[in-house]
Amino acid sequence: MSRRSGILEFAVLGLLRESPMHGYELRKRLNTSLGVFRAFSYGTLYPCLKTLVASGWLIEEPGSAPEDARAASLAGRRAKIVYRLTAEGKEHFEELLAHTGPDAWEDEHFAARFAFFGQTSRDVRMRVLEGRRSRLEERLEKMRASLARTRERLDDYTLELQRHGMESVEREVRWLNELIESERTGRDMRNASAPQDTSGETGGTPRDRGSSRTDPSDDTAK
Amino acid sequence: MSRRSGILEFAVLGLLRESPMHGYELRKRLNTSLGVFRAFSYGTLYPCLKTLVASGWLIEEPGSAPEDARAASLAGRRAKIVYRLTAEGKEHFEELLAHTGPDAWEDEHFAARFAFFGQTSRDVRMRVLEGRRSRLEERLEKMRASLARTRERLDDYTLELQRHGMESVEREVRWLNELIESERTGRDMRNASAPQDTSGETGGTPRDRGSSRTDPSDDTAK
DNA sequence: GTTTTCATGTAACCCGTTACATGATTCA
DNA sequence: TGAATCATGTAACGGGTTACATGAAAAC
Numbered sequence: 001m002s003r004r005s006g007i008l009e010f011a012v013l014g015l016l017r018e019s020p021m022h023g024y025e026l027r028k029r030l031n032t033s034l035g036v037f038r039a040f041s042y043g044t045l046y047p048c049l050k051t052l053v054a055s056g057w058l059i060e061e062p063g064s065a066p067e068d069a070r071a072a073s074l075a076g077r078r079a080k081i082v083y084r085l086t087a088e089g090k091e092h093f094e095e096l097l098a099h100t101g102p103d104a105w106e107d108e109h110f111a112a113r114f115a116f117f118g119q120t121s122r123d124v125r126m127r128v129l130e131g132r133r134s135r136l137e138e139r140l141e142k143m144r145a146s147l148a149r150t151r152e153r154l155d156d157y158t159l160e161l162q163r164h165g166m167e168s169v170e171r172e173v174r175w176l177n178e179l180i181e182s183e184r185t186g187r188d189m190r191n192a193s194a195p196q197d198t199s200g201e202t203g204g205t206p207r208d209r210g211s212s213r214t215d216p217s218d219d220t221a222k
Numbered sequence: 223m224s225r226r227s228g229i230l231e232f233a234v235l236g237l238l239r240e241s242p243m244h245g246y247e248l249r250k251r252l253n254t255s256l257g258v259f260r261a262f263s264y265g266t267l268y269p270c271l272k273t274l275v276a277s278g279w280l281i282e283e284p285g286s287a288p289e290d291a292r293a294a295s296l297a298g299r300r301a302k303i304v305y306r307l308t309a310e311g312k313e314h315f316e317e318l319l320a321h322t323g324p325d326a327w328e329d330e331h332f333a334a335r336f337a338f339f340g341q342t343s344r345d346v347r348m349r350v351l352e353g354r355r356s357r358l359e360e361r362l363e364k365m366r367a368s369l370a371r372t373r374e375r376l377d378d379y380t381l382e383l384q385r386h387g388m389e390s391v392e393r394e395v396r397w398l399n400e401l402i403e404s405e406r407t408g409r410d411m412r413n414a415s416a417p418q419d420t421s422g423e424t425g426g427t428p429r430d431r432g433s434s435r436t437d438p439s440d441d442t443a444k
Numbered sequence: 445g446t447t448t449t450c451a452t453g454t455a456a457c458c459c460g461t462t463a464c465a466t467g468a469t470t471c472a
Numbered sequence: 473t474g475a476a477t478c479a480t481g482t483a484a485c486g487g488g489t490t491a492c493a494t495g496a497a498a499a500c
Contacts, residue, residue, distance in 0.1 A: 005459065024479050032368040033380055044460055046481055080468085080479060117379035146254040157339035158255055164397060168390070175386060227487065246451050263489055268453055302451060302496085448499070458489075469478070 006103070007112045008040060008048050013057065013085065013093040014116045020061070020084040023049055034115045038108055049083060057089030100127045105135035126183055133176040136169050143169070228325070229334045230262060230270050235279065235307065235315040236338045242283070242306040245271055256337045260330055271305060279311030322349045327357035348405055355398040358391050365391070 008030075015021065015029055023046055031039045052058040061082045085093070097120050104113050110132050117125050143166050154162070230252075237243065237251050245268055253261045274280045283304040307315070319342050326335050332354050339347050365388050376384070 008459090022479075023481095032372060033376060034383075041461055042480075043462075043482080111383065114383055115380055118377040150254060154255060155340040158337055160401075161256075161333065161336055171393075179382075230487090244451075245453095264451090264453075265455095265490075266488055272453095446500085448497100450495105450497070452494080452496105454491100454493085456490085456492100459487095461486075462484085464482085464484100466481080467479085469476100471476075472474090 005044070005048060007038070007109050008044060009052065010093075010096055011112050011115070012045075012048060012052065013089060013096070014112075014119070016058065016083055016085045017090060017093055017119070020082050022080060022082050026083070034112065038111075052089070053083075055092075057086055057092050058083045059086055097121075098124060100124060100131065102131070104128055105131040122183060126180065129176055129180050129183065133173055133180070136173050136176070140166065140169055140173070227266070227270060229260070229331050230266060231274065232315075232318055233334050233337070234267075234270060234274065235311060235318070236334075236341070238280065238305055238307045239312060239315055239341070242304050244302060244304050248305070256334065260333075274311070275305075277314075279308055279314050280305045281308055319343075320346060322346060322353065324353070326350055327353040344405060348402065351398055351402050351405065355395060355402070358395050358398070362388065362391055362395070 011030055011034055012026065015026060015033075021029070023042070026049075027040060027042065027045050030045070049058065053060060061084055062080075097116065103109050105128070110128070113120070113128050120128075143162070147162055147166075151159075233252055233256055234248065237248060237255075243251070245264070248271075249262060249264065249267050252267070271280065275282060283306055284302075319338065325331050327350070332350070335342070335350050342350075365384070369384055369388075373381075
């Protein structure tokens with residue numbers, strides 16, 4: 001009866017914390033701002049909103065009547081039901097933000113956490129990033145091991161697929177290394193230029209980076 | 223009652239086509255050879271095997287009795303139930319291999335198709351690769367559009383997540399470009415050296431490749 | 445002889461989608 | 473006025489996992 005989805009619940013709370021919204025808009029934000037990784041349908045979202053209301057974390061407000069017709073017609077298409085975070089909801093979200101468990105390193109869950117890093121304390125950010133990284137390194141270990149075991153009896157395509165998959169993970173590790181370094185040295189990311197090494201313990205053959213935009217980095221979310 | 227899983231069914235058929243196996247081993251192969259992307263549990267696999275038997279595509283054979291104890295103890299841990307592909311099963315798999323529908327370009331489905339490219343005709347391979355590529359390009363379009371719309375009102379982390387996601391997709395497109403080029407020129411992949419351009423319409427800044435193993439390329443499967 | 449690993453299965457549940465039903469508002 | 477989009481919802485199903493139950497063979 002409850003539909004406790006974890007990541008959806010978290011994302012909804014996080015988005016509503018920024019500003020109240022109705023379901024339809026919420027869904028779009030979910031699939032763009034956070035999107036790329038997940039695309040929830042109404043069949044998932046609306047029931048979830050119900051349970052969040054039932055939990056006391058959200059309240060439904062009647063959609064703003066056409067008071068101020070100009071603003072309504074321009075920016076905010078007048079809504080039916082606007083959901084607003086309650087004080088308890090805010091508190092609950094705060095707890096979720098602070099909580100670092102092994103769940104938080106998994107693909108989609110991690111992406112959701114990352115999306116709300118703006119509202120997350122630095123030490124929690126660090127824990128999540130490092131947790132994610134070691135999770136990926138475990139995964140790499142397994143892949144390497146299994147590859148070593150089965151190499152030679154795999155055809156070229158299968159091998160290429162494996163290689164491709166491993167590289168994706170390796171790239172994400174490098175990405176995380178950069179992010180962690182950024183957190184550590186304090187400043188905003190995305191301005192590192194040529195000479196950096198990050199001393200990748202993952203077997204990173206140092207690469208050329210930092211010429212064109214849209215060049216470096218890697219994959220996310222599964 | 224039927225559990226027609228598509229990708230699992232396909233993968234099982236494909237693996238069993240190479241050689242008969244019992245469920246336990248099958249699952250391991252699924253999660254390594256094809257793995258990285260998907261990890262099926264027994265709760266999924268065994269029921270699926272049942273339905274495949276019911277469809278007449280597999281037959282169960284009693285696990286090899288300890289005849290030839292040496293071989294049994296060394297390589298093939300004597301099995302309980304060995305599954306073997308029937309003639310109809312083989313035929314069915316052949317059809318699945320030949321079929322190219324829009325499903326085939328989706329993340330996990332694509333990975334499964336790719337894993338069996340060794341048994342796929344060249345023209346089908348081309349169609350699948352190109353279909354996948356245009357699927358990804360569509361996705362890029364949407365991402366770029368939504369990014370253009372919402373830019374500036376997103377914080378740095380959200381933006382970084384978006385950027386990272388887009389780059390993953392772009393990298394996969396470049397990877398596909400290489401594979402398609404390989405298919406086109408006929409030979410096996412993985413020996414292209416320095417001077418190649420592939421004329422990437424996705425913004426591919428030509429990269430250095432082909433020095434160390436485990437270096438180039440990109441992401442897969444969402 | 446006990447613990448590990450191999451091996452097979454099932455029932456309950458979880459998370460999510462599809463397809464449908466419904467209606468208000470905006471736009472051509 | 474009729475089509476597109478906004479907006480809310482639900483019932484049925486789909487594909488998968490978890491946790492459990494069971495037992496044989498191998499390794500120590």
